[in-house]
Amino acid sequence: MPLLALDTSADICVSLVADPRPGPWLASTLGTLASRRVVEQRRHAELLAPMIEEVLGEAEVDRRDLTAVVVGTGPAPFTGLRAGLVTARTLALALGVPVHGVCSLEAVAAQALTDLDAAAEVLVVTDARRRELYAARYRRRDPATPRGELPEVVALDGPLVDSAVALQERGAAQGATVVGAGAALHPEHLAGDPEVVVDPAVLAVLALRRAERGESMPTEPLYLRRPDVTPSAGRKRVSG
């Protein structure tokens, strides 16, 4: 019973994941059947559909056997995020299966917390462009979740968008491990491990667990910014 999980909040990534229920949710048993990742800031809408076809082909899974589509809801710059969300929504519509949205930063946090102490906290930072970062701070929801098992996470701060300096000044990272691709961008203010990125399989596991608990998982985009083109306030002089 495979699921398709995808994320376009940073890299473009697609995984076909075997439904690992019943748990335990060990990171080593996520059961990724096939995956593709492209490191691209643009062209999400071009690359995503072929990547989906590729993972289905590689794992020899018929699209009609998919049981759900899971998608990262950001936060992310607008165009690429939308390509992922509209793809997930319409694909699920075409297949007649549910679509689940999971905040992309939560997947990074869950992955990072898997190998940390029970009380550890992480600050996840990703590139928001315009010299800013998306950021959110998390800890394990249940401290008893054993190390090595993918934990459910709870947000302590964020997700929000701000500059690295501002995050540093308000002590956003104090006492937390900093992870995520944003950690490489402004190391003078926020240093950490930039290698931890969204794994669609983690999105899938979080979604399955939340579905079991009966949580609703809307696929609303986390833009975190208003459409920044504001209208002209007054009439401009058009005549010479």
Add this chain to the structure above:
Amino acid sequence: MPDASLVLGIETSCDETGVALARIHDDRTELLVDAVASSVDEHARFGGIIPEIASRAHLEAMVPTIQRALGEADVDLGQVGAVAVTAGPGLVGPLTVGAAAAKALAVGLGVPLHGVNHVIGHAAVDEMVHGLFPERVMALVVSGGHSSLLLVDDVATDVTELGHTLDDAAGEAFDKVGRLLGLPYPGGPHIDRLAREGDPGAIRFPRGLTAAKDQARHADDFSFSGLKTAVARWVEARQDAGQEIPLHDVAASFAAAVADVLTAKTIAACRRHEVDTLVIGGGFSANSQLRELATRRCAEAGITVRIPPIRYCTDNGAMIAALGAAVVRRGLPASPLDLAVDSSMPLTQVTV
């Protein structure tokens, strides 16, 4: 089971999310449903289209609009045999949402994807209104963003762009003159309304690219920039002299100049290329002076003029379903799944 004769069309090049279903018959293309969601109210606040706002609205409207179209036509998504989508020209962000949705549908349903040209769709939609095109038609596509003259030998495979605007599109010129006259955006409908009560012969504004010297290079091209400047300077001169601006006469004279150039050049092109059928499409074909003048002059010239009802002239999914149906009817190959949207897609390119 997919039915090869059933084509779903998706249009998102600007601010309307359009989804339509067309059925291919031997002798006609039938429009089953045309569902449109518009973010135009949001834009009215901002005085025009803002790409990011349009893109956000497309994402939210996409699945509900597909579902509405299917429901109204009583069609199951699994029956759809092909998906057509606007690949360009248009706004990149909005186009991207539609293309991604169409690709996902094609993958999810296991049916072919056809990326098609929005502007040619404005002509093709008339195949569902007035019947399949004869062997050769002339198409005048006029809207806020386009003013193009197309020689259509085959709507799916052989379109020649004879001419286009060198500066402002017709609708754009209306909006800019609207600015000059202090009218709200978009200026087109306001000028149209004022013009009905004015004297179109009051001021003889220039007709762009109609002089003998322009005939060699620009016989089929349009230019509305000089006209716009003439209106600006005429208004300035009046203002400088402390005189009132006769809004109705300025609007009527300006609109007359635009309609005159569009129809005169189009009919001349029909004669030169020996075409006896003219299709007019695009949002600006709602303009009343253009409709009247085109109808009258075509009748005089013995040309059959086909203008779809206004709801099919503005952006909608029907135009894309119609062009998609024309592509499927001819058995053309599907577009690749990695097709890129193209904001300045050439008008000679019907499919991707």
Add this chain to the structure above:
Amino acid sequence: MSAVHEVELPDAASARAWGRSLATVLAAGDLVVLTGPLGAGKTTLTQGIGEGLEVRGQVASPTFVIARVHPSQVGGPALVHVDAYRLGSLEELDALDLDTSLEDSVTVVEWGEGLAEVLAEDRLELVIDRPHGGAGLSEEDLATADAGTRRVRVRAVGPRWADVELPTGG
């Protein structure tokens, strides 16, 4: 740091030619801000720049779509042509949802005065004047209303332009 440079362009052909010459000094990442009243010739000048950059497509007014991207036909930078008339702020081109970046393109912004400056510290600010009013009711006057000399004041802002020689009149 800024230097001012003035050119006179007697007609549309010379405006286009000057745009072509200007294109020879433009590179990816450059920003040009055009200011002038309706009919000043902002789009005409941009057409020249487009020709010089050898980009695809007819460079026409982007008013309706706000921004249009013209890809290069020769492997050079794309031309991003923006009409900011209806916009009140323009923090980054990201907000226009263009799926392209300032760094990879030559960006020309019409009606951008007071808005586009935040896009880049280095930029060329062009102010174009056209003859004002004067056209009476005579048909002849109106027919030639679009003719007449355009004066372009170029302000080169930022170190990018410090040693760049800008083209003289068309």
